Amino acid sequence: MTKIKVPIGPQHPLLKEPLAFQLTLEGERVVESVMRLGYVHRGMERLCQERTYVQNIYLLERVCGICSHVHATTYCRAVEALMGVEVPQRGVNLRALLCELERVHSHLLWLGVIARNIGFDTIFMYAWRDREMVLDIMEDLSGGRVSHAVNTLGGVRIDLTDEHRNAILAQLDILDVQIQLLLGVVEHEQTLHARTRGVGRLTLEQIHRYCVVGPVARASGLDIDLRRDAPEPPYDRLEFNVPIHTDGDVWARTLVRVQEAVESVSLCRQILHSLPEGQTTVKVPRRVPAGEAISRMEAPRGEVIYYVRSNGTDKPARVKVRTPTLTSLVTLPEQLQDVQMADVSVVLSGVDLCIACADR
Amino acid sequence: MVPFRLLIFPGFLFLFLCAMFFDWVDRRMIALIQQREGPPWYQPFADFIKLLTKEDVLTTGAHAFAATVLPIASLVSVLTAALYIPVAGVASASFDGDFVVVLFLLSIPALTYFLAGWISVGVYSIIGGHRSLLQYFSYEVPFLIALAGPAVLSGSWRIADIVAYQGATIWSALTQPLGFLLAVVGLIGKLKRDPLDIPKAKSEVVGGSLTEFSGRKLALWHLAMDMQTVVGIFLLVNLFLGESRFLEGLPAFPIFGLKALGILLLLSLVSALYARLRIDQLATLGSRWLAPLALLQVVVVLWMRG
Amino acid sequence: MSDFVTRTAEMRELVMNAFVKAFPDEEFAVREVPVNDIVIAVPAGSLAPAVRILVDELGIWHLSTITADDTGDHIHMLYHFWHGSGVTLETQLPLTGSSIETLTGQIPGAAFYEREIFEMFGVVFEGNADLTPLLLPDDWTGPPPMLKSSNGQTESKA
Numbered sequence: 001m002t003k004i005k006v007p008i009g010p011q012h013p014l015l016k017e018p019l020a021f022q023l024t025l026e027g028e029r030v031v032e033s034v035m036r037l038g039y040v041h042r043g044m045e046r047l048c049q050e051r052t053y054v055q056n057i058y059l060l061e062r063v064c065g066i067c068s069h070v071h072a073t074t075y076c077r078a079v080e081a082l083m084g085v086e087v088p089q090r091g092v093n094l095r096a097l098l099c100e101l102e103r104v105h106s107h108l109l110w111l112g113v114i115a116r117n118i119g120f121d122t123i124f125m126y127a128w129r130d131r132e133m134v135l136d137i138m139e140d141l142s143g144g145r146v147s148h149a150v151n152t153l154g155g156v157r158i159d160l161t162d163e164h165r166n167a168i169l170a171q172l173d174i175l176d177v178q179i180q181l182l183l184g185v186v187e188h189e190q191t192l193h194a195r196t197r198g199v200g201r202l203t204l205e206q207i208h209r210y211c212v213v214g215p216v217a218r219a220s221g222l223d224i225d226l227r228r229d230a231p232e233p234p235y236d237r238l239e240f241n242v243p244i245h246t247d248g249d250v251w252a253r254t255l256v257r258v259q260e261a262v263e264s265v266s267l268c269r270q271i272l273h274s275l276p277e278g279q280t281t282v283k284v285p286r287r288v289p290a291g292e293a294i295s296r297m298e299a300p301r302g303e304v305i306y307y308v309r310s311n312g313t314d315k316p317a318r319v320k321v322r323t324p325t326l327t328s329l330v331t332l333p334e335q336l337q338d339v340q341m342a343d344v345s346v347v348l349s350g351v352d353l354c355i356a357c358a359d360r
Numbered sequence: 361m362v363p364f365r366l367l368i369f370p371g372f373l374f375l376f377l378c379a380m381f382f383d384w385v386d387r388r389m390i391a392l393i394q395q396r397e398g399p400p401w402y403q404p405f406a407d408f409i410k411l412l413t414k415e416d417v418l419t420t421g422a423h424a425f426a427a428t429v430l431p432i433a434s435l436v437s438v439l440t441a442a443l444y445i446p447v448a449g450v451a452s453a454s455f456d457g458d459f460v461v462v463l464f465l466l467s468i469p470a471l472t473y474f475l476a477g478w479i480s481v482g483v484y485s486i487i488g489g490h491r492s493l494l495q496y497f498s499y500e501v502p503f504l505i506a507l508a509g510p511a512v513l514s515g516s517w518r519i520a521d522i523v524a525y526q527g528a529t530i531w532s533a534l535t536q537p538l539g540f541l542l543a544v545v546g547l548i549g550k551l552k553r554d555p556l557d558i559p560k561a562k563s564e565v566v567g568g569s570l571t572e573f574s575g576r577k578l579a580l581w582h583l584a585m586d587m588q589t590v591v592g593i594f595l596l597v598n599l600f601l602g603e604s605r606f607l608e609g610l611p612a613f614p615i616f617g618l619k620a621l622g623i624l625l626l627l628s629l630v631s632a633l634y635a636r637l638r639i640d641q642l643a644t645l646g647s648r649w650l651a652p653l654a655l656l657q658v659v660v661v662l663w664m665r666g
Numbered sequence: 667m668s669d670f671v672t673r674t675a676e677m678r679e680l681v682m683n684a685f686v687k688a689f690p691d692e693e694f695a696v697r698e699v700p701v702n703d704i705v706i707a708v709p710a711g712s713l714a715p716a717v718r719i720l721v722d723e724l725g726i727w728h729l730s731t732i733t734a735d736d737t738g739d740h741i742h743m744l745y746h747f748w749h750g751s752g753v754t755l756e757t758q759l760p761l762t763g764s765s766i767e768t769l770t771g772q773i774p775g776a777a778f779y780e781r782e783i784f785e786m787f788g789v790v791f792e793g794n795a796d797l798t799p800l801l802l803p804d805d806w807t808g809p810p811p812m813l814k815s816s817n818g819q820t821e822s823k824a
Contacts, residue, residue, distance in 0.1 A: 004483055004486070004487070005483070006483050006484075006487070007483070012566070013562045013563055013566055014563040014564070025487075028639065028640070037800055037801055038799070038800060038801040038802060038803065041801040041802070043811065045812065046811060046812060077701060078700075078701070081700030081701050082700065115635070116563065117563040118563075118635045118636055119554055119555065119557065119561060119563075119635050119636025120634070120635035120636070121390075121394065121554070121632070122390075122393060122394050122632045122633065125394035125395065125396060126394070126395070129395060129396075189635070191555060191634040191635035191636075191637065192635050194635075194637065194638075194641055195635050195636070195637075195638065208727055209773065209774045209775060210774055210775035211727070211728050211729045211730070211773065211775035211776075212775070213728075224728075229750055230702065230750065230751065232701075291699075292699050292705075293699060293700045293701065294699055294700070294701065294703045294746060294752055294754065295700075295701050296701070296730065296748065296752070303730060303748070305730045305731055305746060307731075307733045307735075307744065307746070309735060317735070317737075318733075318735040318736075320731070320733040320735070322730060322731035322779070326778055327775065329778070330774075330775055330777060330778050340638060340639075340640065341487065341564060341565075342558070342561070342564050342638040342639060343638070344564070345561075345563040345564050359801055360801075
């Protein structure tokens with residue numbers, strides 16, 4: 001059978017961000033795939049060395065659109081650890097609130113994207129309509145739908161009145177019902193099962209070898225979640241489940257993400273109900289003392305790790321960012337081996353690509 | 361009389377307006393299910409006119425003559441088939457055996473779609489054309505068998521007679537529900553609608569066979585597809601929901617319109633509620649379910665015939 | 667129940683005991699780094715064996731990332747592992763012409779990290795057959811961009 005070379009990207013209706021694949025097909029089967037990253041490489045790590053610590057918060061928020069807050073929070077935590085500053089509990093809780101809202105937003109966005117890629121436009125519309133609700137909540141909280149800029153060194157710059165809090169709680173109730181409906185669809189809809197079950201399977205052993213994190217790892221049976229395993233406030237006093245499945249295919253990943261969204265809504269509620277009083281921010285020293293800090297957090301796609309080194313000047317000497325998408329991308333050549341052409345879109349959607357994160 | 365029938369009703373102008381109208385109803389219905397508003401009534405006209413004004417580009421190496429002729433051939437075959445399909449009892453022409461001619465003419469669009477992919481040089485076009493042919497083999501035979509059921513039962517190969525036979529007895533959809541179901545599934549495959557829009561799956565093959573087409577040629581392709589929807593639905597209405605003695609005395613045209621819209625709404629509902637199938641899943645569906653059920657339907661019809 | 671359950675104090679004891687047993691002639695400097703990591707200094711030649719101990723003996727297989735840092739005098743390499751709390755192995759490499767043994771034989775997941783460090787800092791990973799550019803364009807002809815020398819920066823001291 002003759003082999004055809006099919007390019008996927010850098011521009012393709014399937015991809016939301018530029019990423020290039022050169023697939024070699026034999027009939028409808030993929031026999032080889034070559035991946036090329038770097039289309040959105042902006043040199044963030046280098047740019048961080050030329051900006052002050054505060055300017056870097058705004059820069060690093062733009063590493064990714066969907067997990068912007070978690071990047072800024074991880075960075076701030078690292079710098080605050082260097083400065084030896086402890087953020088007041090109210091500030092910590094508000095940061096966590098936004099992290100969880102962002103997780104819901106990210107998973108709903110992803111559900112819409114994968115639904116569209118398998119031709120299931122109805123779920124795409126439903127998921128993105130619910131996502132609008134989350135975006136409205138985030139906009140009321142921070143002023144921005146996707147880019148929030150709530151973090152400062154030492155805390156957050158937003159606060160909640162009681163009325164506002166009750167309004168958010170009411171919205172979360174509606175959101176809960178909607179997400180349960182989506183969960184029902186994922187669990188029971190036959191055509192969705194037909195397209196996603198058995199596709200893109202990763203065994204636990206492969207997860208170990210490639211050091212995969214996040215929902216992709218959890219869907220293959222790896223019990224990892226930084227919020228629970230390295231509990232920082234407020235997660236140390238909140239109750240939540242970490243959904244784990246063992247199938248390792250795209251359907252398992254879908255289940256994990258939608259169930260996580262349900263858990264995140266519950267977490268938001270718990271945070272709002274138990275928001276401590278007090279300041280949201282604390283004064284920080286003018287200079288960051290020399291030293292190193294390593295900060296990790298659970299972003300919607302998995303573990304994000306920041307290494308920050310200060311040499312006592314007003315600009316960091318090194319900021320290293322490793323985003324979770326990179327760990328999923330490493331598994332793609334194996335996932336795409338011997339897959340049908342139609343499944344390529346399912347596999348690529350299943351790893352929840354955030355190329356801006358991977359390229360920085 | 362003949363020019364009126366050919367050009368106005370039930371000819372070209374009527375079909376054109378129906379194509380636009382059905383497209384709008386389809387999009388509106390899907391939008392309602394998806395809890396959004398959907399486009400205004402003039403959207404299909406606007407899309408058509410917009411495409412006519414766009415630049416007509418063709419890739420290097422594509423067969424220019426074929427690229428111009430294929431969409432016209434597709435449109436012409438659908439319009440010719442429409443000559444013999446009565447709308448509320450009024451047809452431009454009718455003769456014994458026109459049923460077979462109609463089925464033949466309605467298979468031409470599938471061929472032209474495949475050829476369009478073949479002659480465009482792009483990789484997506486070739487894959488889309490390839491898939492469309494695979495899809496054609498999966499649904500066409502069950503579709504033809506299902507449609508032949510009412511013809512066999514009525515003992516005539518003339519559509520007008522098939523309609524009249526139902527007027528004397530009862531709708532074929534009620535005597536051959538399996539055949540009706542197969543015909544609807546076959547129509548979804550023929551029209552390349554979700555969940556069987558595999559040849560033009562945007563996230564997989566970008567635009568399928570028509571990826572490289574633009575401007576006037578694409579406008580004609582879309583018009584041909586919209587008209588095929590209308591003609592396909594009209595054919596199904598005539599064969600399965602023909603005349604009925606229980607509805608005698610009621611104005612024929614609105615009744616016909618309601619039946620056609622009913623089938624259209626059924627198609628829209630199915631489009632909205634399911635994800636797209638994979639080509640091998642369709643092939644399995646065709647061989648494991650559609651073909652055997654079609655054969656079963658044939659056996660039942662022959663038994664009913666006596 | 668989590669697959670990762672070691673806390674910082676336990677981690678320190680666990681890893682140091684294993685290293686002392688495996689490398690009886692060497693002294694490893696350990697320090698604690700916020701937020702909850704321990705950093706162990708390892709000579710460049712012993713890095714791959716040390717990783718083998720972490721992965722095979724102690725079951726600490728999750729490599730978060732590999733950081734390279736141009737401190738002005740040398741390239742500071744950090745291998746971040748995680749198992750409930752973080753353990754990082756650090757080593758120093760010369761600024762130019764440096765090379766170190768690849769980890770992709772033991773941990774295939776290190777592939778992208780090593781590729782990025784190769785293109786950004788110029789560190790060669792021996793044994794890694796695929797050091798093609800990850801993020802830089804194919805027609806990049808300049809020096810490794812993250813090296814402070816190649817973009818006119820110097821390591822400023824406060």
